[in-house]
Amino acid sequence: MGGSTRRALALRASARPRSCLCAYPGAGVRTVTGLSGADFTADVMAETLNRTGLGGLATGSPVNLERSLRVGDRLGGHMVQGHVDGVGTVVSRITGERWDVVRITVPPGLARYLVEKGSIAVDGVSLTLSALGGGPGERPWFEVSLIPATLAATTLGRVQPGSGVNLEADVIGKYVERMLHGEPAAVRS
Numbered sequence: 304m305g306g307s308t309r310r311a312l313a314l315r316a317s318a319r320p321r322s323c324l325c326a327y328p329g330a331g332v333r334t335v336t337g338l339s340g341a342d343f344t345a346d347v348m349a350e351t352l353n354r355t356g357l358g359g360l361a362t363g364s365p366v367n368l369e370r371s372l373r374v375g376d377r378l379g380g381h382m383v384q385g386h387v388d389g390v391g392t393v394v395s396r397i398t399g400e401r402w403d404v405v406r407i408t409v410p411p412g413l414a415r416y417l418v419e420k421g422s423i424a425v426d427g428v429s430l431t432l433s434a435l436g437g438g439p440g441e442r443p444w445f446e447v448s449l450i451p452a453t454l455a456a457t458t459l460g461r462v463q464p465g466s467g468v469n470l471e472a473d474v475i476g477k478y479v480e481r482m483l484h485g486e487p488a489a490v491r492s
Contacts, residue, residue, distance in 0.1 A: 366427075366458065383424045387469040389413050391425075393462055394444065403449045404433070405459070407468060414443035415480075416472035423447070424471035428457045 337344040389410040397404045407425065409417065417423060419435050423445065430447040437443035454460035462468060 382422075382474060383427070383429045383471060384474055385424075385427070386471060386474075388416075388472050389470050390467045391470045393464050393466045393468060395464055396462075401451060403454060403460075404446055405449060405462070406444050406446045407470075409437075409443045409445060409470065411443060413470060413472055416476040417443075417445055418476075421476075422473050424469075426458055426462070426468050427471075428453065428459055 335343045336346055389412070391407040391409050391413075393405060393407050395406040414437065417432055417435055419432055421432050423430055423432055425447065430449075430453075432445045433448045434446040435444070449459055
């Protein structure tokens with residue numbers, strides 16, 4: 304099957320991935336296939352290019368990156384696997400004195416996994432949903448409140464209305480749905 308590619312990313316020294324482990328560049332989990340100085344390479348399959356915004360990134364585009372969790376490491380946040388469920392669109396951004404509130408529309412098949420005060424990953428950044436909406440005839444949406452640390456350290460500090468963002472819903476909801484209904488918990492956007 305065609306459509307795969309190999310991508311090289313240049314990193315700050317503090318973000319250097321561990322050899323042969325997975326890194327999350329805001330566009331799905333990637334296995335590091337090569338390390339060279341401040342660069343690493345990763346293979347990108349057609350599934351990733353079709354389901355995420357990675358294929359549309361230009362050379363030099365910033366991405367969010369996290370090291371994979373090792374067995375025995377402290378789990379200090381939401382469970383994020385790095386498997387993008389769909390692409391949402393930023394529809395508004397309200398800048399506050401100390402934080403920003405960002406509203407993002409959701410592909411209809413993904414909305415059922417979102418709950419207020421639950422978690423979602425937006426471009427690889429694990430966040431808490433602060434509001435949900437979207438009534439009959441309206442596209443579902445959610446809001447997140449971004450604190451100064453998130454605004455400064457991630458690409459979400461620069462994302463503007465009209466931008467596409469990769470979304471990953473909490474995996475536990477998908478497992479529960481599948482167990483209760485015996486239905487595949489696949490989301491296609």
